[in-house]
Amino acid sequence: MPNNNSLLVFRNEINNIDEQIVKLLAKRKNLILQIAKLKIESNKPIRDMERERKMLQELIILGQKYQLTPEYITRLFQLIIEESVSTQKKMLKKFCVNNKLTPTSFAFLGPKGSYSHIAASEYAHRNLQTCIIQECTTFKEVILSVENNESDYAVLPIENTCSGSINEVVNLLKKTNLFIIGEINIFINHCLLAIKNIPLNQIQTVYSHSQPFQQCSNFIKKFPEWNIKYTTSTADAMKKINQYNNIYNAALGSEIGSKIYGLKILSKNLANQEKNITRFILLHRNSISISSNIPTKTTLIFSTGQESGALSEVLLILKENKLIMKKLTSQTIYKNPWEEMFYIDIQGNISSELMKKTLKKIEQITKFTKILGCYPIENIFPKVP
Numbered sequence: 250m251p252n253n254n255s256l257l258v259f260r261n262e263i264n265n266i267d268e269q270i271v272k273l274l275a276k277r278k279n280l281i282l283q284i285a286k287l288k289i290e291s292n293k294p295i296r297d298m299e300r301e302r303k304m305l306q307e308l309i310i311l312g313q314k315y316q317l318t319p320e321y322i323t324r325l326f327q328l329i330i331e332e333s334v335s336t337q338k339k340m341l342k343k344f345c346v347n348n349k350l351t352p353t354s355f356a357f358l359g360p361k362g363s364y365s366h367i368a369a370s371e372y373a374h375r376n377l378q379t380c381i382i383q384e385c386t387t388f389k390e391v392i393l394s395v396e397n398n399e400s401d402y403a404v405l406p407i408e409n410t411c412s413g414s415i416n417e418v419v420n421l422l423k424k425t426n427l428f429i430i431g432e433i434n435i436f437i438n439h440c441l442l443a444i445k446n447i448p449l450n451q452i453q454t455v456y457s458h459s460q461p462f463q464q465c466s467n468f469i470k471k472f473p474e475w476n477i478k479y480t481t482s483t484a485d486a487m488k489k490i491n492q493y494n495n496i497y498n499a500a501l502g503s504e505i506g507s508k509i510y511g512l513k514i515l516s517k518n519l520a521n522q523e524k525n526i527t528r529f530i531l532l533h534r535n536s537i538s539i540s541s542n543i544p545t546k547t548t549l550i551f552s553t554g555q556e557s558g559a560l561s562e563v564l565l566i567l568k569e570n571k572l573i574m575k576k577l578t579s580q581t582i583y584k585n586p587w588e589e590m591f592y593i594d595i596q597g598n599i600s601s602e603l604m605k606k607t608l609k610k611i612e613q614i615t616k617f618t619k620i621l622g623c624y625p626i627e628n629i630f631p632k633v634p
């Protein structure tokens with residue numbers, strides 16, 4: 250039986266420590282409110298995953314010096330950060346209600362300055378929404394962010410006029426339970442950026458996402474001596490150039506990105522085609538219904554066996570019903586070479602009797618059909634800068 254006196258002494262000391270912890274947490278919360286105010290004024294995202302990662306890493310190392318396990322420290326600070334994010338979200342919501350703004354968070358392939366970021370900002374601007382940005386490192390993470398209710402919209406590139414369909418995104422659409430609710434076309438003006446203005450023949454390594462290298466292949470071919478390094482996005486490439494601080498490095502990126510990352514433009518308009526446009530789709534957890542007087546398109550994916558003519562039967566159904574196909578792309582299914590998957594945009598409203606009848610017929614003759622959404626056709630084409 251412990252000595253009652255010493256137990257009381259220890260408990261009193263614990264009470265004092267717990268009181269200090271509560272006061273420190275209250276102090277931390279006040280700082281979080283200041284940070285939230287700064288972020289609202291500068292339209293910065295609430296979550297900074299890099300900051301959280303580094304902070305937890307340092308706290309785990311510190312905890313280990315005092316024999317506190319990484320699991321304990323992680324659980325404790327994840328709870329503290331969760332509360333901090335929730336506090337900031339509440340403050341943002343209140344700000345938006347008071348200012349009659351609709352707070353809308355967009356998840357995209359980051360970091361900021363990527364073309365996906367530009368697409369999200371432009372879409373939010375056109376729809377009078379305050380754009381809260383959630384930078385992701387993969388397309389899959391973009392989708393999960395919305396599926397897990399961390400963001401409202403997923404912004405994903407679906408095709409480019411130079412490099413065609415972005416198959417990785419098309420593949421993800423087959424599995425997600427999100428719906429396409431909108432689209433936006435962004436003029437892609439790829440630039441070659443570096444930390445200093447140097448002649449192109451002095452550049453040694455160029456960083457970017459695989460898409461810009463495909464879209465600017467004619468330009469890249471002029472410099473066979475360049476080392477090519479792939480990154481998760483154009484903004485990731487610009488961020489790396491900025492961090493590496495090596496004058497012989499360059500990135501394929503955007504003019505907006507050069508301002509964000511303080512880079513010089515060595516060359517611009519580098520795409521093989523003059524009008525290099527990427528179409529982005531916006532996905533949400535719920536589908537939308539559009540009035541019949543707005544031009545819409547309905548997107549679906551379907552897979553057929555490799556029976557000859559399987560696809561042409563589908564196209565015949567569209568023809569018979571006088572429906573216009575706006576896009577068709579196909580790809581073999583991974584580990585399933587005898588089956589093909591098709592992504593198709595049909596001009597028309599899913600709620601029309603004609604579309605319902607047509608989709609029913611397509612479902613009857615295909616192995617798998619999934620309707621991805623019905624949404625307004627974007628009739629605003631990007632202004633050439």
Ligand SMILES: O=C(O)C(=O)C[C@]1(C(=O)O)C=C[C@@H](O)C=C1
Nearest residue numbers: 284295296297298300301330333
């Ligand atoms: O430092 C910030 O930007 C914060 O918002 C604070 C905080 C935190 O609680 O430490 C919360 C959310 C962020 O993702 C990162 C850190």
